[in-house]
Amino acid sequence: MLPDCVDLGLILVGQDGRIRVWNRWIEERAGLSAEQAVGLTLAEAFGPHVDPRVALVVREALDFGWSARLSHALHPMPLPLFPPGGGRAERMKQSIDVTSLPVGGANQCLVQVRDVTETVRREALLKQQARQLRADLHRLTRAQAELQRSEMRFRELARQAPAGLFEADAQACCTFLNERCEQLLGQELVAVAGTPWINLLPFSEQTRVRKSWCQAVESATRFSEEFRFTRPDGSYLWMRAEAGPLRDESGRIGGFIGTMLDVTELHERATRNEFRANHDGLTSLLNRDRFERHLRAAISGAREVSDRLALLFIDLDDFKGINDNHGHNAGDTVLKAVAGRVRRVLRSEDLVARYGGDEFAVLISGAGDAQNLDAIIGKINQAVAMPINLGHCHVRVACSVGLAVFPDHGTDPATLLNHADKAMYCAKRTRCADSGSSAEPV
DSSP: OGGGGSSSEEEEEOTTSBEEEEOHHHHHHHTOOHHHHTTSBHHHHHGGGSOHHHHHHHHHHHHHOOOEEEOTTTOSOOSOOOOTTSOSSSOOOEEEEEEEEEETTEEEEEEEEEEOHHHHHHHHHHHHHHHHHHHHHHHHHHHHHHHTTOHHHHHHHHHHOSSEEEEEETTOBEEEEOHHHHHHHTSOHHHHTTSBGGGGSOHHHHHHHHHHHHHHHHHTOOEEEEEEEEOTTSOEEEEEEEEEEEEOTTSSEEEEEEEEEEOHHHHHHHHHHHHHHHBOTTTOSBOHHHHHHHHHHHHHHHHHHTOOEEEEEEEETTHHHHHHHHOHHHHHHHHHHHHHHHHHHSOTTSEEEEEETTEEEEEEESOOOHHHHHHHHHHHHHHHTSOEEOSSEEEEOOEEEEEEEETTSOSSHHHHHHHHHHHHHHHHHHSOTTOSOEEEEO
16 A cells, blocks of 8 residues: 555545544554554544544634644653664654645544654754864964963964964055965965965955954954855855954954864855745745745735736646656646746746645736736746657646735735635636647657
8 A cells, every 4th residue: 555655654534533543653763563453443543642632633623624734843752662673772863744634525634643753862962062163163263362471373273273273464464374274275374375365356346354353453353254265276165264364463453363164064054044944845946835935025015006916826637647657756846847937928027836735826017908917817828838848758747836925815824825725626627538648658
């Protein structure tokens, strides 16, 4: 059975609160076979050791159609599940998704259980490493204070320091670079002495960093900036420079001593994480949550300037046939091709999102009249209907498009989304019966 092939636990609970599907993953970790579990309630299957919050969210899914997630950060071990083949000393860490499934006018509930024991372990390790990094940075700061007391001691410690250390005068001309700092800059001190190190930065960064440096000199405060640096060999990295003021005998600021750290990996990781949080992993379009935030903001802005917005809901016709006949990899290929085609027929300022499954959403600002919007929908239909190469064959898919216009069809996101959704289903019902997918040899 398909539920036994997935690497997560699946429990399907009927409207009556009794288990209908209990896959092998759950069997191996709960110590209860499907034959024993089917027909029982969750409380009967797991006994008194199940977290009561699980029963609560399941009941809400069945009664009200609500979905929920029990994050391992707040509910680390909601079900009495144990590693297969291991001891039962401690429950495995879990993340649980509870999804309401409307079937025949009633709600069923799908409980998905994931083993996040390794994730929790890695998070703990990352936290430990972060604490260690803070401790290392604290030790480095104390070392820098000690360097001011003795030049000999300063140079020896600086030579061995893992971070780039530099000393510069008030005009940002470097008077000292340790070996690590020379490696980061790709140049030795003799090549840059007498020139402000800020001049080594890309022109687009110089104005901002120089202004920050001058402010630090004038106010005798710490300098701290993050910037992109291009090395002489053409490679680039992100660096963070921090420096504290050095006073001369008269108490005036004579220069700065500080550190340069390569934060390229941290910067790129943050960029990737931000992208993943706001975009669909398959098509790279906006995800549903980000799109709805843009929609709310666009409605607020359009309301102030009396602008018109158009919301399009796009659903692929007979997409299930693609997956059934050619496999899910083919379905992914189709989704990516459709995403690219829809993106290309729209303006750069229009927003496109993968709303879920084979559904896409489009937000058009400054929407024109009905004729203009009909033309856009026609272009989308025409682009989507072009053959898609799967390697071993070509397939065609059609789409149904629903339209909602602000403020004609609603003045809030929920109303517009609901109207576009209904319009899409109306378009789907009126489409010809033979407008599904077809396959053609390569």
